[in-house]
Amino acid sequence: MSQWKNFTKGLIKDNPVYILLLGLCPALGVTTSAFNGLGMGLATTFVLLGSNIVVSLIKNLIPDKVRIPSFIVIIASFVTIVQLTMEAYMPDLFDSLGLFIPLIVVNCLVMGRAEAFASKKDTLSSMIDALGMGLGFALALTMLGGLREILGAYSIFGIQLIPGVSDGMLVFVLAPGAFIGMGYLIILFNYLKKKTA
Amino acid sequence: MEYFAIVIGAIFVNNIVLAQFLGICPYMGVSAKVSTSVGMSGAVLFVMTLATIVTFLIYNYVLVPFNVTYLQTISYILVISSLVQMVEIMLKKVSPELYQALGIFLPLITTNCAIMGVALLTVQNEFTLLQGVVFAISHAAGFALAIILFAGIREHMDLMDLPKAMRGAPAALVVAGILALAFMGFAGLV
Numbered sequence: 001m002s003q004w005k006n007f008t009k010g011l012i013k014d015n016p017v018y019i020l021l022l023g024l025c026p027a028l029g030v031t032t033s034a035f036n037g038l039g040m041g042l043a044t045t046f047v048l049l050g051s052n053i054v055v056s057l058i059k060n061l062i063p064d065k066v067r068i069p070s071f072i073v074i075i076a077s078f079v080t081i082v083q084l085t086m087e088a089y090m091p092d093l094f095d096s097l098g099l100f101i102p103l104i105v106v107n108c109l110v111m112g113r114a115e116a117f118a119s120k121k122d123t124l125s126s127m128i129d130a131l132g133m134g135l136g137f138a139l140a141l142t143m144l145g146g147l148r149e150i151l152g153a154y155s156i157f158g159i160q161l162i163p164g165v166s167d168g169m170l171v172f173v174l175a176p177g178a179f180i181g182m183g184y185l186i187i188l189f190n191y192l193k194k195k196t197a
Numbered sequence: 198m199e200y201f202a203i204v205i206g207a208i209f210v211n212n213i214v215l216a217q218f219l220g221i222c223p224y225m226g227v228s229a230k231v232s233t234s235v236g237m238s239g240a241v242l243f244v245m246t247l248a249t250i251v252t253f254l255i256y257n258y259v260l261v262p263f264n265v266t267y268l269q270t271i272s273y274i275l276v277i278s279s280l281v282q283m284v285e286i287m288l289k290k291v292s293p294e295l296y297q298a299l300g301i302f303l304p305l306i307t308t309n310c311a312i313m314g315v316a317l318l319t320v321q322n323e324f325t326l327l328q329g330v331v332f333a334i335s336h337a338a339g340f341a342l343a344i345i346l347f348a349g350i351r352e353h354m355d356l357m358d359l360p361k362a363m364r365g366a367p368a369a370l371v372v373a374g375i376l377a378l379a380f381m382g383f384a385g386l387v
Contacts, residue, residue, distance in 0.1 A: 028218040029219075103313060103314060175380075176374040178374070180374035186370065
């Protein structure tokens, strides 16, 4: 498999959220706006990149029996880095993502890539895999956040689409909109996957 | 009264799945049949209560006195995953029947963000130990309510003639959305 294919597989073909159905909790929980979705997506990408690099570098040093706990410690360290950095430099985003920042540690996407990819492949491939999967995750969250923001507040990234009108369909900002919006985006991605395959 | 507010708030108003989006993976994954979702709910109730007690003690008697609260995420995930392992080993010895019933669900729970989420929320809300336990049990009950209702609907959905593109995950998510809409009716109750 060429590295280019390795990179692009996460965007549509194996999109972590819409095709593999991984990491649904943050995908539904934080996507009240496109900006929140993008922030969460990039935070997860950073954790994924860090943990994939470290895991692939030390994969030969970890005894097979304790590999899962070791992965958990590596992932949790990167999550703590993100948590402290974001609290210091982006307090607003930190407040709106809230509980879901520490919960990156139990995101099955991060653990899944460490176990299925980084613990078997070389460092360069693991880096590219992490970037592709992370950006696919960020794309998925930004799309869902954008959809909910457009329908719920008639704005995108905080920019009003119709001047003077700011209260849209409230249901899309609230919990039900997340589920319903994701259901239809899964249909879209299944269609895109079939189209490009 | 205070405990009553915690219970109602956790089960109905801020339902862990339908309002707080925690534990979506098992909610989507094991809700195909009512019987498996009952098993999962039992396992969640058991581990969530234990994990909340243990993480509460660790936070207040280890992390706070030594001024290392930034280790919260790492210590919690380690405690929860070793707790799940320990519970599994002990159940196998002490109560084989219960192990039979919960067995396959226990390893899945480590990656269930609901457990970690409730442990973190207990600290965030500055609960006492007893309040934390009540909080955990009612959140587990809320999880059970949501997943069993959902499994009941999904069993019926198998018999429906849905458009091909909607079958499977998309239809399940739309149904979950409608369920969340119904639970929004409880908003403002507490």
